[in-house]
Amino acid sequence: MRIALFITCVNDTLFPDTGRSVVRLLERLGHEVVFPTEQTCCGQMHYNTGYRRPAARLAVRFARTFDGADAVVVPSASCAAMIREHYPKLGRSGSRLSRRMADLGPRVYDLTEFLVDVLGVTDVGAYYPHKVVYHPTCHGLRSLGLGDRPYRLLRAVRGLELLELPGATECCGFGGTFSVKNGDVSAAMGFDKARHAMETGAEVLCAVDNSCLMHIGGTLSRQRSGLRIAHIAEILASTEKEYATT
C-alpha cells in the first residue's frame, strides 16, 4: 500500500526521530511511504487559539497537498483529530475544502488506528526491553476514540513490560497555547501526570502525541526524574537489530 505521511510541524521540526521511526516501521511492514513535501502544519494552533481564517487556509493547503492519497498517516492523534473533526467545519458547505475533506477525511488516520484498523496488525515485530507506561492523550482518547488500539500494539512488543498509569485519562495540561496562557494551571496538571508516571516505576512514558510528550517530558526533565518520553512510533519501530544500533 502507498501511504502518504503527514508528519506534522511539531514532529518535523522537533521530533524527526518519530518521523524516521514511522517510515522505518511502515516500510518494514512492506508498504511504500511517500512524503508530499508541500505539507507544513494542520493549523490546530491557530484554530484552537481563535484564529479561524489562518487555520482554514492551512486546511486548504493540507487538502490540496494530500488530494487523491489512498491513505494519510499522521503520527499525532491531535492533528488527525483536527483534520477529521474540525476541517469539515472550516469550509462553507459546498466549498472546495468541504468537498475535498468529505472525500479525504475518512482516509486520514492516526498511526495506531492505521496499523490496527487498516493494516490489521497488532504485532509489528517490535522489540523494546523496557518498563513502559502509556498516556492516552485527550484527542486520541476522546476525539478519535483510539480505545485499546495503542495498548494492543504495545502488549505485542517483545521485551516490553506495560505498566498501568494511574489517572491515565486525565489531561496532561499541555493544551497548545493553554500551556503558556495558563502556565500555572498547565504546570500543575503536568506535574500530577509526571508524578503518576514516576510512581509506576516505569522507564519510559509513551503516547501518540509528541506535543503532550514535550510538555510532560519537559516537566520530568526539570524534576531530573530519569523517566524519559518516547512516541509510540519509536517503540513500534524498534527491533533487536535496530535496538542494538540506537
Add this chain to the structure above:
Amino acid sequence: MSSATFLGMPPFPEAAEHAVRDARTRHNLHKATHTIRGKRDAVVGELGDDWARLRAEGEAVKTHTLRHLDHYLERLEESVQRAGGTVHWAADAAEANAIVTRLVRRTGETEVVKVKSMATQEIELNNALEAAGITAYETDLAELIVQLGEDLPSHILVPAIHLGRSQIREIFLDKMAEWGVPAPADLTDDPRALAEAARVHLRELFLRSKVAVSGANFAVADSGTLVVLESEGNGRMCLTLPETLISVVGIEKIVPTWSDLEVFLQLLPRSSTGERMNPYTSTWTGVTPGDGPQDFHLVLLDNGRTDVLADTVGRQALRCIRCSACLNICPVYERTGGHAYGSVYPGPIGAILTPQLHGMSSEVDRALPYASSLCGACYDVCPVAIDIPEVLVHLREQVASAPGHMGEKAMMAGAEAVFGSSTALDAAQRAAGLVGGAIPKHLPGTAGKWTDTRDLPEIPRGSFRQWWNEREEDR
C-alpha cells in the same frame, strides 16, 4: 454582615496563579471532585447504552424548547396565571432585583428565607435585598456556610466544596450567633454535629419566615409547575411553610410538558450528586387554597439569555441543567477551584456561559474561553451534550478578532507565514537547527511561562524533511 461579590476579581490566569498554590483548597477539591466523579461513573455506567439515549433525548427536548422559546414562555405564563400565580418579566439583573425587592416590601417583612438558586446568585439578589434593608437567609447547608463565612460559592452544586469540615466548624462557631441560633460551644468537626448545628440554626428561620425566595430546576410550560431538586429538605421547608413564595427562574429552564421531566429527573441526579434519585423533589403549581404559600410570584429572568440564543454556536450553553458534572471532571477546575472563574458559574460551563451572558464586556470575560486545555472531558460527561470545547473555540474566535493582543496576533501571523510555504518552513527549521544549542534555558515574556516550570525540548540539528530529502537524493 456583608455579602461578598465577584466584581473586581482578576482575570483567570492571575487568579489561578494564586489558587494553584493554595494547598488546603487543592486538597479539598481533589478529594471532593474525585469522590463525586466515582459516584457519577457508577450510576451512569449501570445504565449501559440507555444513558446515551437519555442524553440524546435530554438534548433534543432542550434544543426544541429553546428553538420555540417564545411560544413556550407565553404558554408558561398562561399556565401559571391560570393556577393563581403572578408572572413578572425581568430583562436584566436590576429589573429582577427591583421586582423581588418590591414584592418583599409589599408583605411588610424584612426577612426572607432562600432555597439554593443559581439565578438569584447570578443577579446578586442578596446584595440588592440587603441594600433595601431586607435580610436574605440562605438555607441550603453549603450556601449557609458560604454566607456565614462572607465567602463566595465556588461550585454550582456544592458551593462550599473548597472548604473542609474543620474550616466549616470554625465558621459556625464564629458566625452563627450573628445571624440567629448560635452553634453549640462544644461543636466538633464531626459531619453529624455540623449538620445538627445547621439544622437547629435553620429550623428557627423556617418557622419564623413569612417570605421565601427560590429558583427552579425546571418550569413546565403546559401545567405551570415549577420543580426543585434537592438533597436536604431545606428547600421543601422554604417552598411550603411561608405565606409568600417568589421564584426567580431563567427563561431557559422551561420544558414543554410534565412527561419531559421524566428524562431530566434521571439525567440530573445521576450527573450531579451521583445518585439514582435525589432525596427531595418538590413541585408546585401556582397557589393551592389552604395548602402552602397563598401568594406566588414567578419572575422570568432574561439577563443576557436572548443574546446567547442569537448565537448559533453558543446557544447550546442554554441547554445546561446546572448539574456540575463538567466541573467535577474538569482538570482545570480541580486545580483552581471555582473562585478563579470570577463568576457564580465556574468551571467549563461557566467559561462558556459567563462571557456570553456578559457579552465579553470585561477582561475577566475575555480570559474565560482560554481557561481550558480543550481536553473534552466536559463534553463527554455533559448530560445534555453541550459541546463545550466547540463553544470555547468559538468564543476564542470572538476574542481574537477584537482589537488588542498585538503580540499574539503578530506571533500567529508569523507562524502562518512560516507554514504558508514549505520553503519558508524549511528555512526556519534550518535556522532553528543552527541556533538550537544556544537557546537559553529560561526565556523572557510569555515563553517564560513554559520555561518557568518545564525544560524545552532539544532542537535537533536537522528536521525530518531534511532527512527525507537527503534520503530521496541518495536513492
